[in-house]
Amino acid sequence: MLALVRPDSWNLPLFVHVLGAMILFGGTATVAIAGFAGRTRREHAELLARVALKTFLFVVVPGWIAMRVGGGWIASKEFPKDEPGWVGVGFAVSEPGALLLIALGILAWVSVRRQGVGRAAVAVPVLAGIYVVALGVA
Amino acid sequence: MSKYDWLLFLHVTGAFLLLGGGVVAGALNLAALRRDRPSEILVLFGLIRIAVVAIIAGTVLAFVFGLWLVNEVGYGYGDGWIVAAIVLLILGNAIGGFAGSRDARTAKFAEELVAQGDAPSAELRARVRDPLTLVCNYGSGLILVAVLALMIWKPGA
Numbered sequence: 391m392l393a394l395v396r397p398d399s400w401n402l403p404l405f406v407h408v409l410g411a412m413i414l415f416g417g418t419a420t421v422a423i424a425g426f427a428g429r430t431r432r433e434h435a436e437l438l439a440r441v442a443l444k445t446f447l448f449v450v451v452p453g454w455i456a457m458r459v460g461g462g463w464i465a466s467k468e469f470p471k472d473e474p475g476w477v478g479v480g481f482a483v484s485e486p487g488a489l490l491l492i493a494l495g496i497l498a499w500v501s502v503r504r505q506g507v508g509r510a511a512v513a514v515p516v517l518a519g520i521y522v523v524a525l526g527v528a
Numbered sequence: 529m530s531k532y533d534w535l536l537f538l539h540v541t542g543a544f545l546l547l548g549g550g551v552v553a554g555a556l557n558l559a560a561l562r563r564d565r566p567s568e569i570l571v572l573f574g575l576i577r578i579a580v581v582a583i584i585a586g587t588v589l590a591f592v593f594g595l596w597l598v599n600e601v602g603y604g605y606g607d608g609w610i611v612a613a614i615v616l617l618i619l620g621n622a623i624g625g626f627a628g629s630r631d632a633r634t635a636k637f638a639e640e641l642v643a644q645g646d647a648p649s650a651e652l653r654a655r656v657r658d659p660l661t662l663v664c665n666y667g668s669g670l671i672l673v674a675v676l677a678l679m680i681w682k683p684g685a
Contacts (some may be wrong), residue, residue, distance in 0.1 A: 392598055398681075399682050401681050404680055405676070405677060405681075408676065409547075409673065409676060411544075412543070412544055412547040412548055412551065413551055413556075415544055415548040415551070416547065416548035416549065416550065416551025416552050416555070417551055419548060419551075419552050419582075420551065420552045420555045420556065423552065423556075423575055423578055424556075424575070427571070427575055431571055433567075434567070434568060434571045437563070437571070438571070441555070441556070441559045441572070444559070445555045445559075449551065449555055467615045468666075496587065497588065526544075
């Protein structure tokens with residue numbers, strides 16, 4: 391029940407964190423969907439690779455920033471000294487996850503350069519799918 | 529995990545599917561706005577159907593386990609923020625569903641154009657960019673963000 395009683399000052403950082411996480415989840419899922427669809431719809435592979443890259447740049451990156459900034463903000467208010475383990479799991483996904491997202495962005499760019507075919511085009515939806523699952527766990 | 533934890537987990541999972549699905553649909557819809565070839569529009573509109581499944585599943589999970597949580601925690605079903613959230617959730621889904629049915633007719637039209645040679649069409653372009661459909665699509669997304677804000681701030685609770 392204590393979790394339900396929250397100081398008003400925690401609401402904005404929590405909203406930024408949750409909304410950012412939802413945008414990140416949806417954006418990464420879009421990258422995965424467009425990437426997998428590009429494997430089966432070869433005539434539209436280039437279009438779908440472009441959709442994946444633009445979604446990465448304009449949805450995934452802003453979503454990650456909002457999620458991470460909001461998460462750090464609420465954690466600093468709720469646990470100013472020692473963080474519990476479940477908060478650590480969240481950071482463990484978001485920080486190494488940033489490296490995975492950087493790799494995803496580079497591969498999505500390479501995939502567009504190669505008209506949506508080749509190894510990069512195969513790796514993009516796989517990496518995006520792994521990150522979607524990791525987000526679910528976090 | 530306690531019963532409360534499970535109910536909250538399933539409710540939040542539903543909210544993620546609902547709003548995440550909305551993000552997927554929005555991103556693919558925006559991509560379709562920039563295309564002219566019927567086959568490209570058809571591919572993008574076809575992928576939106578995956579998002580629709582997530583939105584429907586998310587709505588059911590968030591709604592059912594949200595109502596259960598109200599009972600579990602001891603809030604009242606008549607509390608203003610809960611009534612507002614239910615009304616907005618139904619309104620958002622109704623408006624989104626209305627826009628979705630118009631998009632489905634546009635996809636059908638694109639399919640006919642593909643069969644006729646896949647040449648760009650002014651009518652298809654107008655249907656994809658139809659202002660009423662766009663307002664309903666993106667308006668329903670904003671309504672769902674307002675529901676999320678209500679869930680966090682719980683005004684009057």
